[in-house]
Amino acid sequence: MSTLAGTAVVFDLDGTLVDSEPNYFEAGRRTLAGHGVTDFTWADHERYVGISTRETLRIWKERYGLEAPLDVLLADKNGRYLELARAATHVYPEMRRFVELLAHDGVPMAVASGSSPEAIEAILAGTGLDQWLTTVVSAEEVAHGKPAPDIFLEAARRLGVAPADCVVL
Template sequence: MKLDAVIFDLDGTLVDSEGLYFESDRRFVERFGGVYDDEFRAECIGMGTLPFCRLIKDKYQLSETVDELVKLKDALYLETARGRIAAFPEMLKLVQAFSVERLPMAVASGSSLGVIREILSLTGLEPYFSHLYSSESVPNPKPAPDIFLYAARQLEANPATCLVFEDSQHGVAAALAAGMRVVAVPFVMTEKGKAQFANADLLFPGGMAGFTAEAVLDWIDSHYCLCEDCSFFEFGLCEE
């Protein structure tokens, strides 16, 4: 099987941001008299900025528009992240390895496009990604497949030959619904999410603590061929 493109989720996958998002989202929710605890947080991981703001607006019957809430949420997050956020070292190694092989790469995230751009700049990942896609650009957020199918179209890649990296159960569900293969590196492995994560093609059950670029590259070598027009599933069967 060919590998034509790699698509990464951003927060909790490429960059160590979930703790920062928890901090900023707690401040965001508390502004409206709400409580943002660990249980609520686990339900919201991978939800995306727009649906999260819609949820908060409905939950607390807010007079602010969704657009106003998105701007406030983004501002609080970037204020929290500046000077503190970093790329996961093993993910950076993996991105660099893909870059050497000239594999097309994209970011497909539930964050706002402006946030995606700034976070990539802050973490030094910006030079590796020219294809940036936000759920703002599609009708339905994850777990719907829209963002991944949109990314594949922009990359001119067959979804079946795309590989996705995700940290949330919503993201894994979206990638599989798009007909793509997925590597899951769970930020939180809840009882509710275990079944969905188990459907991933490659799962790191311990999350980023057990993730290595070498393990992923070894798995790719045994499951993909990088040759032109190759239809063999196992790399070792390729005549090249």
């Protein structure tokens, strides 16, 4: 029996449950290659970690002289990312085991992520985590994304628990 009675766990997704950064890099590399930029490296990618995709693409348009409209680039990169997310996202083994243990003990759990609902679904389905993590909140569904607490408060609401009864990872 769990000693976490009355406690819920809310997970961030990217960098906490899964290592999605290689997929973001590869989606960006393929997008740029499709527009003639073939020398994009991991070191180049690291400059954009933590910056929104839209802002990154705006910078790329300027830096690499990309002529495609921002929305076209965004759709291209997002499509490539979703394909990779479904097929090749690495779950941290210890986190998978932790989720399984919590599920076995009946601990309510949610994912609260800055990623899009489509990306969250693709990652959870592609990794099999969707069998345990069925409550999901995307920053697109709340008024203010991180670092504001809105997604975590919404996760607590959807789980039916008080925010004070949540542990957020």
